[in-house]
Amino acid sequence: MTSRSKRHEGAVRRIRNQLDEQLPATHPGYICANGPEIEHPSIGHYMIVDPRTGTIEVHSAPCKARYLDKRAYIFGDSVPFGAWKVETGAFRRYGKAGDSVSRDSVS
Numbered sequence: 772m773t774s775r776s777k778r779h780e781g782a783v784r785r786i787r788n789q790l791d792e793q794l795p796a797t798h799p800g801y802i803c804a805n806g807p808e809i810e811h812p813s814i815g816h817y818m819i820v821d822p823r824t825g826t827i828e829v830h831s832a833p834c835k836a837r838y839l840d841k842r843a844y845i846f847g848d849s850v851p852f853g854a855w856k857v858e859t860g861a862f863r864r865y866g867k868a869g870d871s872v873s874r875d876s877v878s
Contacts, residue, residue, distance in 0.1 A: 785861060793856070794855075816853045818830075818850075820859075822864050822865045827843070829841070829844070846860075
């Protein structure tokens with residue numbers, strides 16, 4: 772088992788902190804936590820952040836064993852996530868400094 776990278780942990784921390792700031796307005800008394808098997812059954816969104824490619828996918832509208840809607844974003848975008856918004860400008864990619872992803876490469 773390999774350990775997570777600092778960039779992965781940094782992205783997780785940035786998302787958690789941003790959602791924690793927004794939760795009092797939408798879900799008073801809740802906090803955002805990361806770890807295995809932590810979810811709220813009524814929040815039907817799933818976010819995949821890939822520091823290797825600098826891309827983000829937000830899945831929503833769960834139906835049986837899958838999600839009906841998928842939206843693609845890149846690092847630097849303001850990403851809507853349910854009732855919240857995640858700013859990704861500070862997210863860092865894996866790889867060499869200066870690596871970037873163009874909007875044309877995200878389908």
